Amino acid sequence: MATRDLVVLGTASAVPTRARNHNGYLLRWDGHGILFDPGEGTQRQMLNAGVSAHDIRWICLTHFHGDHCLGVPGVIQRIARDGVGHPVRAVFPASGAVYWRRLRHAAVFADTDVVAEQPITGDEAWIDTADAPFALTARRLSHPVEAYGYRLVEPDGFTMLPEKLTEYGLGGPLVGELQRVGRVTAPDGRTVTRAECSVPRPGQKAAFIMDTRICDAITQLADGVDLLIIESTFLGVDARLAAEYGHLTAAQAGEIAAECGVRRLVLTHFSERYSAEDQLRFADEAAAAFSGDIVLAQDLDRVPVPPRRRLEPTSGPGTTSV
Numbered sequence: 639m640a641t642r643d644l645v646v647l648g649t650a651s652a653v654p655t656r657a658r659n660h661n662g663y664l665l666r667w668d669g670h671g672i673l674f675d676p677g678e679g680t681q682r683q684m685l686n687a688g689v690s691a692h693d694i695r696w697i698c699l700t701h702f703h704g705d706h707c708l709g710v711p712g713v714i715q716r717i718a719r720d721g722v723g724h725p726v727r728a729v730f731p732a733s734g735a736v737y738w739r740r741l742r743h744a745a746v747f748a749d750t751d752v753v754a755e756q757p758i759t760g761d762e763a764w765i766d767t768a769d770a771p772f773a774l775t776a777r778r779l780s781h782p783v784e785a786y787g788y789r790l791v792e793p794d795g796f797t798m799l800p801e802k803l804t805e806y807g808l809g810g811p812l813v814g815e816l817q818r819v820g821r822v823t824a825p826d827g828r829t830v831t832r833a834e835c836s837v838p839r840p841g842q843k844a845a846f847i848m849d850t851r852i853c854d855a856i857t858q859l860a861d862g863v864d865l866l867i868i869e870s871t872f873l874g875v876d877a878r879l880a881a882e883y884g885h886l887t888a889a890q891a892g893e894i895a896a897e898c899g900v901r902r903l904v905l906t907h908f909s910e911r912y913s914a915e916d917q918l919r920f921a922d923e924a925a926a927a928f929s930g931d932i933v934l935a936q937d938l939d940r941v942p943v944p945p946r947r948r949l950e951p952t953s954g955p956g957t958t959s960v
């Protein structure tokens with residue numbers, strides 16, 4: 639349940655290729671799965687990737703170009719067919735509600751009532767994340783049709799240090815009370831605070847940014863994230879096409895990652911115009927600006943969220959994360 643990774647279901651842009659399915663990404667976060675932009679064929683790619691309809695808690699669409707939504711009918715019918723019992727929230731630009739309705743009811747099937755729609759409007763929107771261990775926001779991007787990017791933020795916490803707990807003679811229920819209340823009376827009568835027995839644990843962050851030209855919302859979404867999944871439709875040689883169609887180049891994706899202090903950069907949504915031999919050029923062009931970890935996404939990849947940053951003093955094995 640503590641798995642945090644990106645299951646890549648498809649990496650093509652408008653036109654799939656023999657090697658790349660239409661878009662599709664399942665971000666798995668402690669059992670809370672967010673399915674981003676299910677393009678055509680996503681249901682079968684889920685089978686190939688070993689993930690199930692039960693893994694989906696949210697379906698988040700960036701916009702209604704076909705490569706980002708044509709898989710919705712199959713995925714929802716599968717959710718119904720497999721008897722998924724938990725709520726599945728469907729998040730999409732409200733301006734595309736007419737397309738959502740068509741996709742949602744594209745064929746005859748025994749329907750389900752677990753899908754709850756959450757259309758979003760405005761420059762920034764907060765998504766209902768219920769009991770999930772993170773907040774999810776969306777920001778409007780810059781594309782020929784209204785498009786949104788998404789940002790996931792886990793709240794900061796703290797990691798208990800067993801050696802400190804031992805030093806203060808704390809164990810059992812006293813540790814739980816210290817975590818909950820922030821201070822506790824030790825067996826010797828001293829008042830011990832949580833800060834004395836723990837180190838801060840920064841929450842992890844991820845961002846999902848598809849079809850857009852350069853705009854301020856990109857840096858707001860990607861600021862300080864551990865994992866950035868971002869379109870890099872074009873190589874630099876086609877930068878004018880990228881600007882014209884409202885897309886990014888690999889070099890721009892790398893510049894964004896560097897500016898925002900990203901830890902792991904996942905490049906995807908590649909134009910079909912490039913051959914297999916061109917693929918490494920995407921990573922090279924992004925690496926010109928970004929020295930962090932770069933993943934050139936392939937269909938069915940599993941990309942882990944980087945290990946949590948540790949603050950000093952370094953906590954050893956056996957620490958209790960809360």
Ligand SMILES: [Zn+2]
Nearest residue numbers: 701703781849
């Ligand atoms: Zn698009």
